[in-house]
Amino acid sequence: MNLNEWFQKAMTADEYINSMTRNKGEMLSIYERFAQKDEDKGRFEKVVPQKLRVIALSEDWCGDALLNNPILLRIAEAGGIEVRFLLRDQNLELMDQYLTNGTSRAIPIYIFMDQEGNEVGVWGPRAPEIQALVEKERAALPEKDSTDFEEKQKEMYKRLMEYYQQDASIWQIVATSIAAVILK
Template sequence: MDLNSWFQKGMTVEEYINSMKRNKVEMLSIYERFTLTENDRSKLAALRQHKIRALVISEDWCGDALLNNPVLLRIAETAGIEVHFLLRDQNLELMDQYLTNGTSRAIPIFIFIDQEGEEVAVWGPRAPKIQELVEKERASLPDKEAADFQEKQLAMYKSLGKRYQTEPDMWQTVAESIISTLLK
């Protein structure tokens, strides 16, 4: 798979943000309020010399993208990582190479590549601690056959989305997960 070609096909950060129809204000709000710790900034400084790039498979309607993408953008600024976005639903050939658990087109997926286009790391769609939280919330839902399942599921996702936007600890959890993946 020629990841350099996919990267070139991708939208710049500005193009992606300008194309957003959903969650733009919310994503930018996290971006504006999130700052990396001094410790994280010093860890990331060493990455600058490697000239890593990130190919992000995303969609603007995705709650996990709302949380993860602005954190990645702050990391990218500090580490000198050029970021390009591809919309999942228009790029299934690439998406299907990065399925979660081999079956799910869960997003966002961050594919980190070197200058030759070789994959150096992959992250997504969630930080492990966030995944645990989502699984705990899902476990409290009624059976899928229950009359109120969809209503309760929608309420759960709405609640998680609000937490994603208002709890800086979640942003830090995502940052630590991405950084640890980059520094392996």
């Protein structure tokens, strides 16, 4: 199946958001509060004539999707990019073509394409700086066989979700990282 076919079968952003059962409020909160820098808005306007489209492989339970999807949507608005969503777990045939490190079905993955369905760039699942933050948090966890591993891991996920939802500098990092794929 080519990318155009995947795009056609995917949900619109509204359909995806309306189908969400987890993290919807948190994601929409970031969407409402995230504002691109003025200089970035001007740069994205230059993308409009390209008529790019993007397939977002995502799931509503994913904390990284909670952070990245609203930023993608704002970038898409500024760049005239049509966004469609596919649920990872229902579209493994496509997901398995975009594995992180060749092994992981990490999401979200954004597949940018032109009108003919040619891939022009791929982004995800995290900006490098956010990946470093996650790795730093994971390094502080006790060993997996430790009695308090699960408790500490839950605390780590909660802390990351708070960062993701409250730290506007993280949002800018993500926006800059996504922009680098389409503003070549």
